[in-house]
Amino acid sequence: MRKFLAATILATSAIGLAANGFGLAASAQEDALYGGTIRSIVVEGNQRIEARTVQSYLLVEPGDPFDPDRIDLSLKTLFATNLFADVSIDRRGSDLVIQVVENPIINRVIFEGNRALKDDKLREEIQAAPRGIFTAARVQSDVQRIMELYRRSGRFAAKVEPQYKPLEQNRVDLIFEVTEGPVTGVRSINFIGNDVYSDSRLRSEIVTKQSRIWRFFSSNDNYDSSRLEYDREKLREFYQNNGYYDFRVTSAVAELTPDQKDFYITYTVDEGRQYDFGVIKVETALEKLDANVLQAVVPIQEGELFRGSQIETTIDALTYAAGVAGYAFVDVRPQITINDQTGRIDITFALDEGPRVYIERVNIVGNTQTLDRVIRRELRLSEGDAFNRILLDRSRNRVRALGFFKDVEVVESPSEQPDRTIVDIKVTEQSTGELSFAAGFSSVDAYLFDLSASQRNLRGRGQSVVARTSLSSRQQVVDLRFTEPRFLDRNLSAGVDIFATKQDFEEYTGFTSDTLGGGIRMAFPLTDRMQVGVRYRLQSDDVKISDQNIIIDSNGMFVTRIVQIAGQDTPNDVTDDVYRAPQPGDEGPGQSVVDICDPAYLLRNTICRSERADISSIVGYDFFWDQTNDPITPTRGFNFRFSQDLAGIGGDVKYIRTESNASFYRGIWRDMVASANFSGGIIVPLDDDQGVRINNRFFRGGSTFRGFDVAGLGPREIQKIVDPATGEVIATQRLNSLGGNAYYQGTFELTVPNFIPEEYGIKSALFVDVGSLGLLEDGDKGSTIILNDGAPLGYGGYGVARYTKDALSLRASAGISVFWDSPFGPIRFDFSQILRREDYDRTETFRFSTSTRF
Structure with a gap:
């Protein structure tokens, strides 16, 4: 740094004009300078700064006497501008001569050798900037700022050497050469005076961590002196929440290791004794507040272990109670009395009306x-x-x-x-745009890929825009939504939806559907915690059942679904080169070739009732009530939602759908939060002949019921292959899932500690899902169907029976969900174990999803 300062003086002197006679002796200068009147002021040596600008800083002007005090003050004023590396004032006859050496202008600020901290981060900290004034003092200040920045990031061995490169027109490039050095870690954290809690227990309560190889994602194991005071406060909170009211940290010392690579941190503590809560009283001077009523609000019980956080909780509860009673200005003062003999702390909460503010x-x-x-x-x-x-x-x-x-x-x-x-x-x-995708694997190897882009704060106006596309083995969705939270500048939200969906559930439910439609919605608050929304949706649904030709007799009964290719021998098994689907002309006398859903076929599949194109006109409303203590991560309270949809005001489809959902939250201890969610729904057809189309029924599973595949539980068609000679069931096959007209479900979840360092952002929760789905109409269940009586129809001569199982019996699963706030976005893993199921349900044991924000 001394070399830099010396070089700076030489450089600025070389860039400016030579200052002849700068070193005059003070006594000789005083004799020659003072006395008489200033005729004119001459500025010399200035290149960039105009002479009148220099003169504007002087406290003398032509016509003034050569006043030594005012000239000296003018000299100091010119130096204070930081525009000049050197200034001298001399007298030449009756002229006052100002000779200056200008400070250079910074052309560029360059950082070299920095890898841990980016250029932008360093530029935010320093004063030097392009087109700014280059001064040695300012550069020195910037060096200290950069070194402090590196110290805060744990690099105490960092060095910063400023350099410069002279340019024409009195400009310089300022270069900071950085030697970052290794990260200064924390080799060990030790405690002295702790008898109740071990060192490892206390280390878990503070933010600073010991440097270990597995903490490569964290910076908390880097030494930061500013964290020591925060860790002292964390220790105090921990001890006071465990009864040690007198606890204090007497000293916190950080010592550099001999190799100067790490620090030893030592805390000396005085634990004191453990206390319980004693007598808890509430006193009030407010007329409308009854002390006995307020006493019931206090969450502290006599004899409990003393916890300092309970005092703040009580103050908040009493303040809230006073506010409900109409006292916006209330002062709650806890008066603490320590009884060393009994080991109890008596507290009196005194309420008085505070000053109006x-x-x-x-x-x-x-x-x-x-x-x-x-x-x-x-x-x-x-x-x-x-x-x-x-x-x-x-x-x-x-x-x-x-x-x-x-x-x-x-x-x-x-x-x-x-x-x-x-x-x-x-x-x-924070980023309000979101680009998310989800992927899943099920017990039947179905794939799922979901991609969506959304912006929840369009142009900073609070408007929401969502563009979502979903691609999976079962459905393709395009969904566009726009929401204005303050429609017409009123406390009223409004939105428009446009959607197109193609569902292919043929493998699981036996149908495909195409849906195209749009809707509008509005919502308004009843109170701060209650909201009502109304909506209207108009959509076209085209449900299709896969075409399959069969041969039926004149009574509409099944004959066969395959015919033998001419010239081929009859084998024991079905092969494509021997059998084919029936075509017109293959039927015998009194028979006909029809599609499997043809009304002429008396034993057609029950889902064939849904094969048609309909227009649905749906109007609905929902009611939402939120009584949680936090809108994002609640630990106390509940919320409730109730909604109904009516189809039939116009259109072809007629039904009424009702759904309800209630969630309850309760914090147990630290990060442990228990939650319970109860939901249910029922759909009732308003046209008995029409029933409920399969695409309008409820389906549960996948993300809605962990442990079960999508549409994995509920009513399902079952097919049994029977030996007609003995009646023995050869095989049972699970066919189409039919959905249900009603469901109920309860989800219980408990967040639990996983003993993984908090900086990794990994949390876990235990869950239990219970519920069921069913209650189909009789017309949608159909009846038992015997497809053949032993003729060679592709089943080796066996008979086939098809029927519907609809048991509204309890299903249950349990498992663990793992949430990882990864550098790539939040990721969720669900591991499930089935506790109760029906033999025709489809299950899965693992699912994961992830999203990222932009």
Whole structure:
């Protein structure tokens, strides 16, 4: 650095004009300089800066006397501009001569040798920039900033050497040569004074981790001095939440290892003794608040282990209760009394009306993409309103529920007026565009690929656009949706949907369908936590059953589905070169060739009732009630949804569909959250002759019922091959899934610790899914069908019976779901074990899905 400073002075001197006579002795200069009147001011040595600009900084002008104080102050003012590397003021007769050496202008700022930190990250930290002034002091400051940045990233051995390259026109290229050095890790974390908890237990509670080879994805094992204070606070919280009210960290020391590659961190702690909660009281000076009622709100029980977090929880509960009673300004003060003899802590919560405070201003900070009005319309408070903690917390949750921000923080700051406060809503934008795909594997090796692109915050206006295409072995979907959350600038959302679907469930349900349609929808709130939506959908459905010719007799009874090719011997097994499907002309006397779904065939498949093209005109509504404590990751409360659809106001299809869903959440301990979801639905035909078409029925499985394949449970056609001579069942085959007119399901889930470091972003949950599907109409079940009586029809002379099983019996599965917030996007794995099933259900044991955001 000394070489750089010396070189800088030489460079700036070489770039500027030679400053002759700069080193005059102070006494001689004073005798020659002072006395008389300034006739003119002459500026010399300036190349880029105009003379009148230099003169504007002086405190003297022509006509003024040669005042030594004002000239000295002018000299200091010119140096303070940072425009000049050197300045001298001399007298030439009656002229005041200002000789300057200009500081160069920075042409480019170049970083060399940096790999761990990108150029953009370093440029954010330094002051030097193209077209800026080059000064040694500023460069030195930037060097310190860069080194501090490397220290925060765990590289304490980093070195930064500034260089420059002179250019024409008094310009330079500023070069920072970086030697990053190795990452300075944490070789060990030790604790002194801990008797109750082991070192390993305490290490799990702090953010800083010991450097280990498996933590290559994490930076928490890099030494960062700023984290030490945070870790001290984490230790204090841990001990106080386990009863140790007197706990304190007496010292936290970080020592560099002899090889200067890592740090030893040592915490010295004083655990103190463990306490229980003693007598808990509530006192209030507010008339409308009954202390006995407030006592019931307190979650602390006498005799429980003392937990510091319970005090804050109680304050929040009492504040909320006072707010419900109409007291927006309440002051809750816990008065703590420690009894060392009994080992208990008595607490009295004193409530009093606090000073009235009003909101002077609400600032939205950090919204680089989202418009201010999109955020403000979610707030329950505005400028001039009385400050209300409950409404402020509700506003924060509403902004978080938008899903546009990674973090939402509410910060209050005092105003110049004592009864006013300023509220800052600080948001951190996150990607609201999403490109997602999902893949799955089932017990029948079906593939699934789902691709969708969506933007939930179009142009920062809160509008949602979704373009989804899904490709699988069973269906192809194109779905376009647009939602305006504030239609006509009112608290009313509106949306338009256009969709086209091609489903091929022939292998599993025996039908294919093509759907094309569109719809409109609107929703409006009843309260902050209740919402009602209405919708209308018009669509065309074309359901098809695979064509298959058969021969029937004059009574409409089955004769055969294959005929022998002329000239071929009759084999024991069916082969394509011996048998073929019947064609017109193959029928015998009194017989006819028809399609398997022809109405003339009396024993046709029950799903043939659905083979037609219909127009569906559907109007519906839904009701949603949310009482959870958090819109994204709830740990307490419930939500409920009820919806109905009526088809039949115009169109060809007539039914009423009802569905309901309720979810309950309860935090148990730390990251353990139990949840229960109950859902059910029923569809009732309004035309008994028409029934419910198979494409309108409920199907469960796959992502809707883990452990079962798509359409894997519920009513199904069964085919048995029987020896007509003995009546013995040779084989049982699972055929088409028919769906159901009603279902019920319960899902129970418990997030559990998996002892994997938190920085890996891997979480897990145990689940149990129970429920069933069924309740088909009799006309949709059909009756037992005997396809043949032993004639050679491709079954080796055996008889074939086909019938429908519809048992609304309980199914159950259990397993574990693993969630990984990977660098490529969130990934989910489901591992399932079937607990209860019917022998005709289709199952799967593994499924995964993933998505990525842009």
